[in-house]
Amino acid sequence: MDSPYRPELEAAIGAVQTAAHISRVALATAQKDAAAGSFDVVKDDLSPVTVADFAIQALLARVLHGAFPHDGFVGEESADELRQSPALLSRVLATIAECAGASLFRDADDLCAAIDSCTTASNSARTWVFDPIDGTKTFIRGEQYAINVALLEDGEQILSVVGCPLLSADATAPIFDASVDPTGAGCMLFAVRGHGAYVRPLLVETAEVQPRRLPRHADNVTSPDGLRSVTCWALLDSGVDTVHKAVAEQLGVPFPGCDLLGWVPRWAVMALGLANMTVWVYKTRDRHAKIWDHAGAMLLFEEVGGIVTDVHGKPIDLASGRKLEVNFGFVAAPKAVHHLVLRTVLDTLKVQGRDELLS
Structure with a gap:
């Protein structure tokens, strides 16, 4: 390079x-x-x-x-x-x-x-x-x-x-x-x-x-039909599994798809094209990601056409310290459909009565 x-x-x-x-x-x-x-x-x-x-x-x-x-x-x-x-x-x-x-x-x-x-x-x-x-x-x-x-x-x-x-x-x-x-x-x-x-x-x-x-494979995804999930299903108690599953079901994405405990391996499989979507909603608003689980590894997915934001659509702020306290959760997907995935996350939180996670 x-x-x-x-x-x-x-x-x-x-x-x-x-x-x-x-x-x-x-x-x-x-x-x-x-x-x-x-x-x-x-x-x-x-x-x-x-x-x-x-x-x-x-x-x-x-x-x-x-x-x-x-x-x-x-x-x-x-x-x-x-x-x-x-x-x-x-x-x-x-x-x-x-x-x-x-x-x-x-x-x-x-x-x-x-x-x-x-x-x-x-x-x-x-x-x-x-x-x-x-x-x-x-x-x-x-x-x-x-x-x-x-x-x-x-x-x-x-x-x-x-x-x-x-x-x-x-x-x-x-x-x-x-x-x-x-x-x-x-x-x-x-x-x-x-x-x-x-x-x-x-x-x-x-x-x-x-x-x-690696090809910019995420650029080729223009509808939810092309989405493939990676998540950590029923292994971590920090996330709202019911939300993650419901979002995939609403989008018609097979769930869980790739299933990995570590965040960095998840970003890696997204870069490799083995998945191209991940959603993570924490159970409480005071839970925040740690910088070393995401910094750099997210760039791999961005360089193949992916977009990464938090649950509210804000860019991930890596200048906020060891914990990413400016952001809440993650929504990552190909650029053309990221807005659809994000909207589905927000709608699902409302349907499930998790308004406290939207504020």
């Missing part, structure tokens, strides 16, 4: 390649030795944290800060749990040393500082956003997960690199959490705003692999 962001893209692709290796090593080690404590830590939101989460965030922060020292960084993890668990901290250091070299971090304090560099507010106009493992619960089960890296400039998505170690670049719909690439290659998707979205195998022996440009 020729673009003004070639250095950033190459650095991010290399980092995600290494991050994917870390994720596989961490998972294999934990599965082989369940007593190692790899999955013992639980965050305050009750999602499990793994060696891979910490190791990958540390890697991404160190590598990209080294290449672009004046940029800001936002990541999901804090090093607090590591400082409280010497065994876990030791395992993270050992995993990084095995996969990326022992010289990447001077010591444990250096590693923790790298992780925490992604938790403080940045005044930089350019900010990298990381989700080291999106879909941690499915990752633990050896199912679909993703590594998400985004570059924002003044709050606008500029660059996206997403690694999906278990998703085939040639997958066919529908895709579920248990749909694992039989070749073991996985895929990497990347995009630069205005320069298209691409896919390539993730785990390859040579750096010379040629990426495939």
